[in-house]
Each structure stands twice: as C-alpha cells, then as structure tokens.
Amino acid sequence: MSMTMAEKILARAAGLKETEAGTIVMANIDVAMTHDLTGPLSVNSFQKIGVEKVWDPEKIVVLFDHQVPADSLEAAQNHIFMREFVEKQEINNFYDVNEGVCHQVLPEKGHVIPGEVIVGTDSHTCTHGALGAFATGIGSTDMAMVFATGKLWFKVPETIKFDIEGELGKHVYSKDVILDIIGQIGADGATYQACEFGGETTRNMSISERMALCNMAIEMGGKTGMVEVDEKTRNYLKGRTNKSYEVFQTDEDAESLSTMYVDVSDLEPQVACPHNVDNVKPVGEVEGTPIDQVFLGSCTNGRLEDLRVAAKIMKGKQVSSKVRMLVIPASREIYRQALDEGLMNIFVDSGALVCNPCCGPCLGGHVGLLGPGEVSLSTSNRNFKGRQGSPEAEVYLSSAAVAAASAIRGEIADPR
Ligand SMILES: CC(C)[C@H](C(=O)O)[C@@H](O)C(=O)O
Numbered sequence: 001m002s003m004t005m006a007e008k009i010l011a012r013a014a015g016l017k018e019t020e021a022g023t024i025v026m027a028n029i030d031v032a033m034t035h036d037l038t039g040p041l042s043v044n045s046f047q048k049i050g051v052e053k054v055w056d057p058e059k060i061v062v063l064f065d066h067q068v069p070a071d072s073l074e075a076a077q078n079h080i081f082m083r084e085f086v087e088k089q090e091i092n093n094f095y096d097v098n099e100g101v102c103h104q105v106l107p108e109k110g111h112v113i114p115g116e117v118i119v120g121t122d123s124h125t126c127t128h129g130a131l132g133a134f135a136t137g138i139g140s141t142d143m144a145m146v147f148a149t150g151k152l153w154f155k156v157p158e159t160i161k162f163d164i165e166g167e168l169g170k171h172v173y174s175k176d177v178i179l180d181i182i183g184q185i186g187a188d189g190a191t192y193q194a195c196e197f198g199g200e201t202t203r204n205m206s207i208s209e210r211m212a213l214c215n216m217a218i219e220m221g222g223k224t225g226m227v228e229v230d231e232k233t234r235n236y237l238k239g240r241t242n243k244s245y246e247v248f249q250t251d252e253d254a255e256s257l258s259t260m261y262v263d264v265s266d267l268e269p270q271v272a273c274p275h276n277v278d279n280v281k282p283v284g285e286v287e288g289t290p291i292d293q294v295f296l297g298s299c300t301n302g303r304l305e306d307l308r309v310a311a312k313i314m315k316g317k318q319v320s321s322k323v324r325m326l327v328i329p330a331s332r333e334i335y336r337q338a339l340d341e342g343l344m345n346i347f348v349d350s351g352a353l354v355c356n357p358c359c360g361p362c363l364g365g366h367v368g369l370l371g372p373g374e375v376s377l378s379t380s381n382r383n384f385k386g387r388q389g390s391p392e393a394e395v396y397l398s399s400a401a402v403a404a405a406s407a408i409r410g411e412i413a414d415p416r
C-alpha cells in the first residue's frame with residue numbers, strides 16, 4: 001500500500017504494517033519532551049494518575065527555556081519542582097537554565113532521530129520534523145499518560161506536500177517562504193495535516209532553514225512539519241547521535257496526499273502584520289512603520305545562520321536610538337559559535353543587547369516585554385495580541401535580515 005511519510009512512521013510506532021489517514025493508532029513514543037512552563041502541569045497530572053515511576057526515564061527530556069534564569073518567584077518554584085521530579089525519576093536528559101530553547105537543543109543534543117515519534121508539551125515541537133521525524137505538540141494531561149505508559153493515541157493525519165520550487169532572491173529566506181505560504185492558505189489552511197516540505201528549494205535549504213519551515217507548520221494548523229531525510233540530514237546527525245535510524249519517504253501515489261505548488265523565484269521579503277500570523281504582506285507595503293523593539297531570536301530564527309545574516313547587515317552600524325534590539329541565541333552552542341565568529345562583538349558594538357539563550361520576549365513571559373502602544377519587529381513565530389507583553393502593543397514578524405535592517409533604520413526596512 002502506498003503511504004505518506006507520516007503514515008509510515010505512525011504505523012511503525014504502532015507496530016503495524018500499514019495504516020491510513022483517519023485511522024486511530026496507539027503509538028509507542030520515542031521521545032517525550034517537557035519544559036519549565038508546561039512541565040509542572042504534566043507532572044501534576046502524572047502524580048494524580050498514581051503511578052510511581054515514569055515508563056522510561058531515558059526517553060524523557062526535561063529542559064528549562066521559557067523563564068531562564070527565573071524571572072519571578074513562581075518561575076523559581078517551577079524550576080525547583082521540576083528539578084525534584086527529574087531527580088526522583090532519574091531522568092538523565094535534563095537541561096537546566098543554561099542550554100537554550102528546547103526546539104534547538106533537542107536536535108543539537110541528538111534527541112531527534114529520523115523516523116521516530118517525538119511529542120512535546122509545546123506546540124512548536126513540529127520543528128523536529130525537519131530531520132524526518134514525526135514530531136508534534138501535545139497537552140500536559142496527554143503527557144502525563146505518556147509518562148505513565150509510553151503510549152499515546154493519534155488520528156493519523158493526511159499529508160499536504162508543499163512543492164517549493166525556484167531560487168530564492170537576495171535576502172529572501174525560508175522564513176519568507178513559510179510566511180508566504182501561511183499568508184496564502186491562512187492560519188487554518190492546513191488543519192490537522194502533516195505539512196511536508198519538499199521540492200528543489202527545500203532540498204537546497206540548510207537544516208536550520210528547514211527547521212524554520214517546520215517550526216511554523218503549527219501556525220497554519222498543521223499537526224506536524226516534515227522534510228525528507230537527505231545527505232544534509234545525515235551530516236547534521238553525524239557526531240550528534242550514534243543511534244541507527246530508519247528513513248521513510250512519501251509515496252507519490254499515497255491516497256491521503258495532496259500537493260500545493262509554491263513558486264518562490266519572485267518572492268520578496270515578507271512580514272506578518274498585527275495581530276495574526278496569516279496577515280502577511282511584502283515588506284514594501286509596511287516599510288517605514290516606526291518600531292520600538294527588535295527581537296532577533298526564538299526557535300524560529302535564533303540560529304547561527306540568522307545571527308550571521310543579521311551581523312553582516314549590522315557590522316559597523318548603530319542600532320537606531322529609537323529602537324531597543326535584543327539578540328537572543330537559541331542555544332548555548334549557537335551562542336558559543338557566534339562568539340567564536342565575532343558576531344557578538346558586532347551586536348554589542350552596534351548597541352544591541354545580547355541575552356542568554358532562552359525564549360526571551362517571544363511569548364511575553366520573560367525579558368524584554370512591550371509596553372502599551374509599543375511596536376515590535378520579531379523573528380519569532382507568533383504575533384497575537386498581548387503575545388510579547390501589553391495587549392495594546394503590536395508585533396510584526398519577519399526574517400533576521402528584515403529585523404537587522406529595521407533595527408538600524410528605526411523603522412521596518414527592506415534589507416535589500
Ligand atoms: C508555553 C508553551 C505551551 C507555548 C507553546 O505551546 O507553544 C509556547 O512555547 C509558545 O510558543 O506559545
């Protein structure tokens with residue numbers, strides 16, 4: 001039977017020869033991730049079940065990233081609570097306040113393996129599909145069941161394949177591609193679909209760029225984002241994991257597969273305007289919009305390549321006196337590499353603030369919140385009302401290049 005990558009992975013995880021979209025399967029979970037914000041809810045629910053020990057401590061990853069270091073008494077208490085859980089359950093895969101954002105740290109540390117089923121109590125867990133896994137966000141009570149049994153049921157999703165073709169122009173990146181797609185099909189355009197990104201353009205993208213695509217699958221309602229494993233994937237995994245893995249590919253004649261053709265050859269830098277991710281416009285239409293803050297970071301665009309692009313634009317220039325710019329590398333590894341490459345000097349010399357790897361102001365829970373009436377340009381993935389602080393603030397989303405150019409200009413600017 002012809003199947004999609006998502007169907008094949010879920011069938012494998014459920015111990016079945018085959019399955020098809022719409023079927024309910026009970027899958028064995030390969031990796032279960034929780035963090036400082038949703039972890040306490042998951043652990044509370046787990047404790048209510050009354051099971052003493054988690055099913056397999058080696059398959060659980062606990063990481064602190066949303067409020068690190070603790071910015072409130074509540075956050076500090078959450079951290080204490082989770083550290084106690086980790087110790088009691090003998091969970092070795094524990095990353096405290098110093099590693100960075102879960103969706104960057106998990107792949108870096110070799111927890112993301114092609115063909116595996118990864119669940120996390122965070123909606124952007126779909127990012128990990130960039131390495132050919134089936135990865136999805138789940139609720140905290142679902143996670144409690146995973147902790148107890150190692151299993152979770154799924155309705156097998158249909159797949160929408162984005163066949164992305166064309167060469168990206170100067171200062172046009174995967175962020176612009178995904179914003180364009182979301183703008184076209186809307187915030188519910190791929191509801192409960194496995195969003196598979198393919199085509200020549202995707203194949204030419206780095207793993208970081210593919211992660212940015214998959215990261216935002218949830219912003220169009222997707223169950224997960226995925227990219228087929230290739231040489232780049234294998235190279236990325238080298239040195240990060242010794243685990244052998246199975247590679248699954250979508251059969252072109254799979255029944256539950258639909259395809260959307262996306263031509264990006266004339267694509268301009270894109271910006272998502274307040275207050276919805278699908279309110280997307282070419283940068284030219286919003287050029288000149290005054291901004292108060294620029295946030296370069298997050299699990300969407302806080303990677304080394306993003307920092308490089310921004311540093312190149314900002315080198316020798318000053319951040320506008322009207323703007324606060326926050327640079328937050330997505331992980332310690334990225335931070336370290338950026339230091340080695342001299343990128344941090346460029347940011348600091350330009351007047352930007354460099355913070356420790358964390359989610360930062362992305363969801364308004366930590367450093368750099370916006371006040372009423374303020375406008376932010378952010379490389380993250382959501383711009384909902386109140387997302388980065390005050391409900392009376394406005395958030396625009398863009399690539400790192402648009403963010404850097406705008407920080408210098410003091411208003412939304414075209415990096416070209
Ligand atoms: C805190 C967490 C539940 C949340 C998510 O699930 O995505 C956050 O990471 C976000 O980006 O909004």
Ligand code: SF4
Nearest residue numbers: 124298299359362363
């Ligand atoms: S960086 Fe933002 S989107 Fe990503 S996990 Fe953190 S809060 Fe969520």
